[in-house]
Amino acid sequence: MTGDKAGTVHDLRVGGRPLAPLLRARAPHLSRRVLAQMLSELPTYAQLPQEEVAGDIADIVQRSVRLFADVLERRRPADDAALTRQRESAAQRAEEGVPLDAILTAYHLGVAMIAEELTADARPGDLADVLEMQRHLLRTQRQLTSAVSGAYLEARQLIDSQEQGGRHALMAALLAGEPVPDRSGHHGALRPADRYVTLALFLAPHPDERERDRTPGTPGAPGTPGTPGSAIAARRKVRRVRAVLDRYAGQPVMTDLDATGGTALVPVATPPPWEELHQLIADCAESAGAPITAAATTTDPADPAAIPAAVTQNTDIVQLALRTGRRPGLYRLADVLLEYQLSRPGAARTELALLLAPLDHKPVLLKTLETYIHRDLDRTTTASALHVHPNTVAYRVRRITELTGLSPHRPTDLQHLNAALLARRCGP
Incomplete structure (x- = not known):
């Protein structure tokens, strides 16, 4: 109930019992239940050291249950200072590598179990108080989600920047050929691999x-x-x-x-x-x-x-x-x-490239030679690739031989022609 004729404000009640004192009284037992459910449903938490689960994690669960009790008693949002411990816990989990989705799921699971605990004995006449209770729980859940996410991401960003800086330093040292000691920074970022x-x-x-x-206003029109x-x-x-x-x-x-x-x-x-x-x-x-x-x-x-x-x-x-x-x-x-x-500088590469010097100003003949060799000296497929008649290919090959003194139909000349083409491609 929310009030009476004199304007006094009553506690939120369900089943005839005030919710805030009920939640505080049941906090230890409920916290243990929430923790057990987290370990059952969230493998990440089950893999944490038992000492941490029984210490830090159990503590933050019970603190959060009591936070909800305070909100229900005051019937107003939690202030920023009330969320400090949850922020600190989120930052610690970020350092440990616990995924953010697991942390948020744990909070959501806890809120659901609190709502279930408080409404177990609800009666039709409690509807107004139950609805108000749900509004407070959901608003506090949103506050926690925002606070925890912000603290987690801020801590993760700092860790990532440190690790990234370490990786950049290590990569720079490796690429420069500098000896890298087998040591690690705070997050192991400077340890070289085997x-x-x-x-x-x-x-x-x-x-x-x-x-x-696309430029606005002109559907399909290209920009730059x-x-x-x-x-x-x-x-x-x-x-x-x-x-x-x-x-x-x-x-x-x-x-x-x-x-x-x-x-x-x-x-x-x-x-x-x-x-x-x-x-x-x-x-x-x-x-x-x-x-x-x-x-x-x-x-x-x-x-x-x-x-x-x-x-x-x-x-x-x-x-x-x-x-x-x-x-x-x-x-x-x-x-x-x-x-x-052939890409290594030297006299041999220069001399090979000069074998085709007579074709320097004849790009059509150079293209024909490259295609002809690439097509295994087949006039028909070469002609098709160049979009000319096979007789044109034969004529051009004869001209290449006349100008260079090398014929692709002589095995030794073919090796020199192929090497000369490679030397030209690989040279400066």
């Missing part, structure tokens, strides 16, 4: 990055490239690649990625099979919604020079795969041995 899969990645644009933003929409698509693509790498490693992976790609150091205990890494890149591409060309090497951080050398070599391999028109996917040095060797 091994890393060093990845160089090229991320092709997602279709949404190419898609121009590089608009906020394409930038968001690029960030989403990178975030999805990181998520796949994190899942594979079972922990946050050190990355230096932008919309076009970059470097990732994936911690592993033992060198993974090449087929497994192939699948990892395929999974990254599928999640990103964009083709990915990558190169990988397993490295040991105990050798400070290993990771910088692997990054340089992998980057070269990716660039060669792109330059020579290879399909997206994962590559290693063995896949591009000839191209890699």
Whole structure:
């Protein structure tokens, strides 16, 4: 009941008993029931140390039950100071890695059990008091949700920034070839892994990055490239690649990625099979919604020079795969041995490239030569690819031989022509 003729305010009552004193009296027993239900329904809490469950967790449960009793007695919202202990508890759980959804579920479970406890003996005449009680419980639940979430996220943000700073420092040291001591900071962020899969990645644009933003008022009309929409698509693509790498490693992976790609150091205990890494890149591409060309090497951080050398070599391999028109996917040095060797500066590469100097100002003949060799010296398929008659292909091949002195139909000349084309692609 809410009042009488004299204007006095009565306690909220159900079954003839005032709710606030009833809840305080039952707080110890009810708190034990709530705690038992949490351990039964929420595996995260069941995995906490028994000492913590019987101490901190039991204490915050009982404090929260008594908080609801105070709210029902005063019949007004809890003030900010009354939620201090719940905020502190949420920050502690954040440091322990307890998920926020588990914490909020625990509070919601407790509120439901309080409501059930207080309305067990309700009678039809108690409807007004029951409804007011529910309003107070739900309002306090909203206050707790807000306070606990805010404290948890603030603590988590601080922890994440510390861990991220540690990962950045560690990655910078590894990429610079600096020795990294086997030590850890407060959150273990500076401990190097036993091994890393060093990845160089090229991320092709997602279709949404190419898609121009629509201008308001003109449905379907394109805007300009590089608009906020394409930038968001690029960030989403990178975030999805990181998520796949994190899942594979079972922990946050050190990355230096932008919309076009970059470097990732994936911690592993033992060198993974090449087929497994192939699948990892395929999974990254599928999640990103964009083709990915990558190169990988397993490295040991105990050798400070290993990771910088692997990054340089992998980057070269990716660039060669792109330059020579290879399909997206994962590559290693063995896949591009000839191209890699020809990409090294030297007199031999220069001389090879000069073999095709007579075709420098004849792009049609160069294109024909590349296509003809790529199509295994087949005039018909070459003609189809170039949209010309097979006789035109034959004429152009004769002109190439006349100008260079090399014929693709002589095995030795074919090797030189192919190497010369590679030297031109791989050179400056």
